[in-house]
Amino acid sequence: MRAVALRGPFSEIRATSDELVAEGDLVCERWTCRVRHTGEFMGLRASGERLEVLGFAMYRLRDGKIVELREVADRLGLMRQLGAL
Template sequence: MTDRETTIRIAEQMDEFWNERNLALAEEFIAEEFVGHMIGDDDLHGRDEYTAWAEGVAAMFPDFELEFEPMFVEDELLCGQWTLTGTHEGLLPDLGIEPTGKEVEFSGLFIDRLADGRVVEMWHQIDYLTLMQQLGAISE
Protein backbone atom coordinates (compact mmCIF):
# COMPACT_ATOMS: atom_id res chain seq x y z
CA MET A 1 0.00 0.00 0.00
CA THR A 2 1.25 3.51 -0.88
CA ASP A 3 1.02 6.11 1.88
CA ARG A 4 -1.02 9.28 1.34
CA GLU A 5 2.02 11.61 1.50
CA THR A 6 3.68 9.72 -1.34
CA THR A 7 0.52 9.87 -3.43
CA ILE A 8 0.20 13.63 -2.85
CA ARG A 9 3.87 14.08 -3.82
CA ILE A 10 3.30 12.14 -7.04
CA ALA A 11 0.20 14.21 -7.87
CA GLU A 12 2.18 17.43 -7.35
CA GLN A 13 5.05 16.14 -9.49
CA MET A 14 2.63 15.17 -12.27
CA ASP A 15 1.21 18.69 -12.25
CA GLU A 16 4.67 20.28 -12.42
CA PHE A 17 5.84 17.79 -15.08
CA TRP A 18 2.92 18.63 -17.36
CA ASN A 19 2.12 22.28 -16.63
CA GLU A 20 5.63 23.60 -16.07
CA ARG A 21 7.11 21.24 -18.69
CA ASN A 22 9.61 19.97 -16.08
CA LEU A 23 10.29 16.73 -17.92
CA ALA A 24 13.22 15.85 -15.66
CA LEU A 25 10.66 15.10 -12.94
CA ALA A 26 9.77 11.87 -14.73
CA GLU A 27 12.85 10.43 -12.99
CA GLU A 28 11.12 11.08 -9.67
CA PHE A 29 7.60 9.75 -10.22
CA ILE A 30 7.63 7.37 -13.22
CA ALA A 31 9.11 3.90 -12.73
CA GLU A 32 11.57 2.64 -15.32
CA GLU A 33 9.33 -0.43 -15.82
CA PHE A 34 6.27 1.82 -16.34
CA VAL A 35 3.53 0.64 -18.74
CA GLY A 36 0.90 3.08 -19.99
CA HIS A 37 -2.23 1.55 -21.49
CA MET A 38 -3.43 4.10 -24.03
CA ILE A 39 -6.95 3.35 -25.23
CA GLY A 40 -6.87 3.27 -29.03
CA ASP A 41 -3.09 3.76 -29.22
CA ASP A 42 -0.01 1.65 -28.61
CA ASP A 43 1.03 1.19 -25.00
CA LEU A 44 3.86 3.28 -23.57
CA HIS A 45 6.81 1.37 -22.11
CA GLY A 46 9.20 3.01 -19.70
CA ARG A 47 9.98 6.49 -18.49
CA ASP A 48 11.45 7.63 -21.82
CA GLU A 49 8.28 6.83 -23.74
CA TYR A 50 6.18 8.62 -21.10
CA THR A 51 8.39 11.71 -21.52
CA ALA A 52 8.23 11.45 -25.32
CA TRP A 53 4.43 11.32 -25.06
CA ALA A 54 4.47 14.59 -23.09
CA GLU A 55 6.75 16.16 -25.71
CA GLY A 56 4.28 15.06 -28.40
CA VAL A 57 1.38 16.70 -26.57
CA ALA A 58 3.42 19.93 -26.31
CA ALA A 59 4.16 19.78 -30.05
CA MET A 60 0.43 19.51 -30.85
CA PHE A 61 -0.71 22.10 -28.25
CA PRO A 62 2.32 24.28 -27.37
CA ASP A 63 0.40 26.52 -24.99
CA PHE A 64 -1.54 23.74 -23.28
CA GLU A 65 -2.52 23.71 -19.64
CA LEU A 66 -3.79 20.67 -17.78
CA GLU A 67 -6.13 20.72 -14.83
CA PHE A 68 -6.32 17.56 -12.77
CA GLU A 69 -9.71 17.64 -11.03
CA PRO A 70 -11.06 15.67 -9.33
CA MET A 71 -8.40 13.22 -8.16
CA PHE A 72 -9.03 10.19 -5.97
CA VAL A 73 -6.70 8.01 -3.96
CA GLU A 74 -7.38 4.42 -2.94
CA ASP A 75 -4.56 2.24 -1.65
CA GLU A 76 -2.03 2.14 -4.50
CA LEU A 77 -4.29 3.86 -7.05
CA LEU A 78 -4.32 7.54 -8.04
CA CYS A 79 -7.08 8.33 -10.49
CA GLY A 80 -9.07 11.23 -11.80
CA GLN A 81 -10.04 13.46 -14.66
CA TRP A 82 -7.85 15.92 -16.52
CA THR A 83 -8.92 18.77 -18.77
CA LEU A 84 -6.58 20.17 -21.42
CA THR A 85 -6.98 23.66 -22.81
CA GLY A 86 -4.73 24.93 -25.58
CA THR A 87 -4.29 25.91 -29.20
CA HIS A 88 -3.94 23.22 -31.87
CA GLU A 89 -0.69 24.16 -33.61
CA GLY A 90 0.84 20.78 -34.44
CA LEU A 91 -0.10 17.67 -36.41
CA LEU A 92 -2.28 15.14 -34.60
CA PRO A 93 -0.49 12.14 -36.08
CA ASP A 94 -2.85 9.40 -34.87
CA LEU A 95 -5.84 11.24 -36.31
CA GLY A 96 -4.13 12.74 -39.38
CA ILE A 97 -5.37 16.24 -38.54
CA GLU A 98 -3.16 19.12 -39.66
CA PRO A 99 -2.78 22.18 -37.38
CA THR A 100 -5.96 24.25 -37.26
CA GLY A 101 -5.01 27.10 -34.91
CA LYS A 102 -8.24 26.43 -33.02
CA GLU A 103 -8.49 26.70 -29.26
CA VAL A 104 -9.71 23.48 -27.68
CA GLU A 105 -10.83 22.16 -24.33
CA PHE A 106 -11.26 18.42 -23.88
CA SER A 107 -10.97 15.92 -21.07
CA GLY A 108 -9.81 12.45 -20.27
CA LEU A 109 -9.50 9.98 -17.44
CA PHE A 110 -6.52 8.27 -15.87
CA ILE A 111 -5.86 5.52 -13.37
CA ASP A 112 -2.29 5.25 -12.09
CA ARG A 113 -1.07 2.26 -10.10
CA LEU A 114 1.73 3.15 -7.69
CA ALA A 115 4.51 1.03 -6.22
CA ASP A 116 7.70 1.96 -4.40
CA GLY A 117 6.89 5.69 -4.65
CA ARG A 118 6.43 5.77 -8.43
CA VAL A 119 3.78 5.23 -11.11
CA VAL A 120 4.27 1.73 -12.50
CA GLU A 121 1.13 1.41 -14.60
CA MET A 122 -1.41 3.80 -16.13
CA TRP A 123 -4.71 3.47 -17.94
CA HIS A 124 -5.57 6.54 -20.00
CA GLN A 125 -8.65 7.58 -21.98
CA ILE A 126 -9.14 10.73 -24.10
CA ASP A 127 -12.47 12.23 -25.17
CA TYR A 128 -11.58 12.13 -28.87
CA LEU A 129 -15.15 12.96 -29.93
CA THR A 130 -15.09 16.39 -28.26
CA LEU A 131 -11.58 17.09 -29.56
CA MET A 132 -12.46 16.19 -33.15
CA GLN A 133 -15.66 18.27 -32.99
CA GLN A 134 -13.76 21.30 -31.73
CA LEU A 135 -11.17 20.91 -34.49
CA GLY A 136 -13.91 20.69 -37.12
CA ALA A 137 -12.92 17.16 -38.16
CA ILE A 138 -16.47 15.94 -37.51
CA SER A 139 -19.72 17.81 -37.04
CA GLU A 140 -21.25 18.39 -33.66
Protein backbone atom coordinates in the same frame (compact mmCIF):
# COMPACT_ATOMS: atom_id res chain seq x y z
CA MET B 1 -2.99 11.90 -24.69
CA ARG B 2 -1.82 14.16 -21.99
CA ALA B 3 0.44 17.16 -22.65
CA VAL B 4 3.34 15.04 -23.93
CA ALA B 5 1.26 13.56 -26.76
CA LEU B 6 -0.11 16.98 -27.74
CA ARG B 7 3.18 18.87 -28.09
CA GLY B 8 3.64 18.65 -31.89
CA PRO B 9 0.42 20.09 -33.33
CA PHE B 10 -0.61 22.06 -30.26
CA SER B 11 0.89 24.85 -28.16
CA GLU B 12 -0.01 26.84 -25.04
CA ILE B 13 -0.68 23.52 -23.30
CA ARG B 14 -2.23 23.81 -19.83
CA ALA B 15 -3.18 20.65 -17.94
CA THR B 16 -5.21 20.72 -14.75
CA SER B 17 -6.12 17.95 -12.36
CA ASP B 18 -9.84 18.40 -11.73
CA GLU B 19 -10.45 15.53 -9.32
CA LEU B 20 -8.41 12.84 -7.55
CA VAL B 21 -9.69 9.72 -5.80
CA ALA B 22 -7.36 7.27 -4.05
CA GLU B 23 -7.95 3.83 -2.61
CA GLY B 24 -5.25 1.36 -1.70
CA ASP B 25 -2.52 1.44 -4.34
CA LEU B 26 -4.74 3.12 -6.98
CA VAL B 27 -5.23 6.81 -7.74
CA CYS B 28 -7.82 7.95 -10.29
CA GLU B 29 -7.67 11.40 -11.83
CA ARG B 30 -10.11 13.41 -13.94
CA TRP B 31 -8.15 15.99 -15.93
CA THR B 32 -8.60 18.78 -18.46
CA CYS B 33 -5.99 19.85 -20.98
CA ARG B 34 -6.41 23.21 -22.75
CA VAL B 35 -4.40 23.83 -25.93
CA ARG B 36 -4.12 25.99 -29.04
CA HIS B 37 -4.15 24.18 -32.42
CA THR B 38 -0.98 25.51 -34.11
CA GLY B 39 0.20 22.63 -36.32
CA GLU B 40 -1.16 19.89 -38.55
CA PHE B 41 -3.02 17.17 -36.66
CA MET B 42 -4.40 14.06 -38.37
CA GLY B 43 -4.42 15.85 -41.73
CA LEU B 44 -6.13 18.97 -40.36
CA ARG B 45 -4.33 22.27 -40.87
CA ALA B 46 -3.64 24.51 -37.89
CA SER B 47 -6.73 26.53 -37.01
CA GLY B 48 -5.32 28.66 -34.20
CA GLU B 49 -8.39 27.69 -32.15
CA ARG B 50 -8.27 27.08 -28.42
CA LEU B 51 -9.45 23.57 -27.59
CA GLU B 52 -10.21 21.54 -24.48
CA VAL B 53 -9.48 17.83 -24.07
CA LEU B 54 -11.02 15.91 -21.17
CA GLY B 55 -9.69 12.65 -19.80
CA PHE B 56 -9.24 10.16 -17.00
CA ALA B 57 -6.13 8.41 -15.72
CA MET B 58 -5.62 5.54 -13.30
CA TYR B 59 -2.25 5.23 -11.60
CA ARG B 60 -1.01 2.20 -9.67
CA LEU B 61 1.59 3.07 -7.03
CA ARG B 62 4.27 0.94 -5.44
CA ASP B 63 6.74 2.28 -2.88
CA GLY B 64 5.62 5.84 -3.66
CA LYS B 65 6.26 5.52 -7.41
CA ILE B 66 3.91 5.16 -10.37
CA VAL B 67 4.34 1.63 -11.75
CA GLU B 68 1.32 1.55 -14.05
CA LEU B 69 -0.70 4.16 -15.94
CA ARG B 70 -3.94 3.67 -17.84
CA GLU B 71 -5.40 6.72 -19.51
CA VAL B 72 -8.30 7.63 -21.77
CA ALA B 73 -8.97 10.98 -23.45
CA ASP B 74 -12.05 12.30 -25.23
CA ARG B 75 -10.68 12.14 -28.78
CA LEU B 76 -14.18 12.33 -30.25
CA GLY B 77 -14.73 15.64 -28.47
CA LEU B 78 -11.38 16.90 -29.74
CA MET B 79 -12.22 15.96 -33.35
CA ARG B 80 -15.59 17.72 -33.03
CA GLN B 81 -13.88 20.88 -31.82
CA LEU B 82 -11.51 20.69 -34.80
CA GLY B 83 -14.49 20.46 -37.16
CA ALA B 84 -13.51 17.00 -38.41
CA LEU B 85 -16.90 15.52 -37.44
